[in-house]
Amino acid sequence: xxxxxxxxxxxxxxxxxxxxxxxxxxxxxxxxxxxxxxxxxxxxxxxxxxxxxxxxxxxxxxxxxxxxxxxxxxxxxxxxxxxxxxxxxxxxxxxxxxxxxxxxxxxxxxxxxxxxxxxxxxxxxxxxxxxxxxxxxxxxxxxxxxxxxxxxxxxxxxxxxxxxxxxxxxx
Amino acid sequence: xxxxxxxxxxxxxxxxxxxxxxxxxxxxxxxxxxxxxxxxxxxxxxxxxxxxxxxxxxxxxxxxxxxxxxxxxxxxxxxxxxxxxxxxxxxxxxxxxxxxxxxxxxxxxxxxxxxxxxxxxxxxxxxxxxxxxxxxxxxxxxxxxxxxxxxxxxxxxxxxxxxxxxx
Numbered sequence: 001x002x003x004x005x006x007x008x009x010x011x012x013x014x015x016x017x018x019x020x021x022x023x024x025x026x027x028x029x030x031x032x033x034x035x036x037x038x039x040x041x042x043x044x045x046x047x048x049x050x051x052x053x054x055x056x057x058x059x060x061x062x063x064x065x066x067x068x069x070x071x072x073x074x075x076x077x078x079x080x081x082x083x084x085x086x087x088x089x090x091x092x093x094x095x096x097x098x099x100x101x102x103x104x105x106x107x108x109x110x111x112x113x114x115x116x117x118x119x120x121x122x123x124x125x126x127x128x129x130x131x132x133x134x135x136x137x138x139x140x141x142x143x144x145x146x147x148x149x150x151x152x153x154x155x156x157x158x159x160x161x162x163x164x165x166x167x168x169x170x171x
Numbered sequence: 172x173x174x175x176x177x178x179x180x181x182x183x184x185x186x187x188x189x190x191x192x193x194x195x196x197x198x199x200x201x202x203x204x205x206x207x208x209x210x211x212x213x214x215x216x217x218x219x220x221x222x223x224x225x226x227x228x229x230x231x232x233x234x235x236x237x238x239x240x241x242x243x244x245x246x247x248x249x250x251x252x253x254x255x256x257x258x259x260x261x262x263x264x265x266x267x268x269x270x271x272x273x274x275x276x277x278x279x280x281x282x283x284x285x286x287x288x289x290x291x292x293x294x295x296x297x298x299x300x301x302x303x304x305x306x307x308x309x310x311x312x313x314x315x316x317x318x319x320x321x322x323x324x325x326x327x328x329x330x331x332x333x334x335x336x337x338x
């Protein structure tokens with residue numbers, strides 16, 4: 001009988017269930033899992049909880065979601081994508097939908113968006129925009145996006161550069 | 172072995188000394204951040220709070236601002252900026268009577284001028300008001316001035332990425 005077998009026999013069942021047959025290996029395994037979880041949920045998938053109704057009816061107040069920080073690693077953000085955007089840093093994010101893409105000219109007429117003069121069809125939008133741009137229209141710079149929430153009367157509009165878009169929501 | 176112990180004791184004393192120094196003599200950034208957090212706490216008006224606590228918080232508000240404070244309110248339903256501590260206090264007291272909620276600040280960035288007498292801070296503020304389903308979120312730029320060894324708010328500007336007109 002070797003040492004490992006004798007240790008196993010002496011260990012009560014509940015101890016084996018909690019720490020496994022080899023406690024040292026279990027500790028290393030646990031540490032790896034914790035480290036992997038921290039890396040995954042801090043640098044790759046950012047868990048968020050929706051607060052408020054600015055994205056209603058697509059996302060309701062209190063809903064849990066995840067933002068994939070690597071969603072735009074290879075591809076550029078697209079119109080219609082729901083993304084998490086930063087305000088002053090990463091601790092407070094806004095969940096918004098991309099409406100305008102870099103270089104486009106955007107105006108609002110009768111509560112609807114017009115991109116380079118053409119009406120933007122938005123089946124996801126709830127209500128009409130209760131404002132217009134000062135000066136009539138907005139010309140987006142290179143690398144600049146226009147984002148807004150789906151619940152138009154409640155939502156604020158933001159101009160965001162690509163580095164201010166944290167990532168796309170997963171579901 | 173003895174040498175290693177001495178090195179460890181010296182390193183621990185050095186690290187401990189650093190933290191004690193930081194605690195006893197905090198830098199301008201730390202003081203400003205702390206004042207912003209206290210201001211947010213004093214601005215919060217929770218229904219569960221006692222009357223004395225509320226009054227003390229309301230009285231403290233003025234101590235965060237310079238006498239000639241300028242608060243730009245463009246986009247908040249008031250065209251004219253708030254000028255001076257007295258006007259600000261009146262506005263605040265009127266608002267506090269009607270509004271209940273909490274104010275929190277996030278992602279504070281502070282830039283202290285080389286002369287150490289002025290500073291600028293940028294941060295996002297979130298106010299959750301009772302009876303409103305959506306929190307109010309806004310980025311602010313705040314200019315600070317050091318007066319009699321105290322950092323006071325000299326100017327507050329909401330940061331607007333886009334100019335809109337309400338229809």
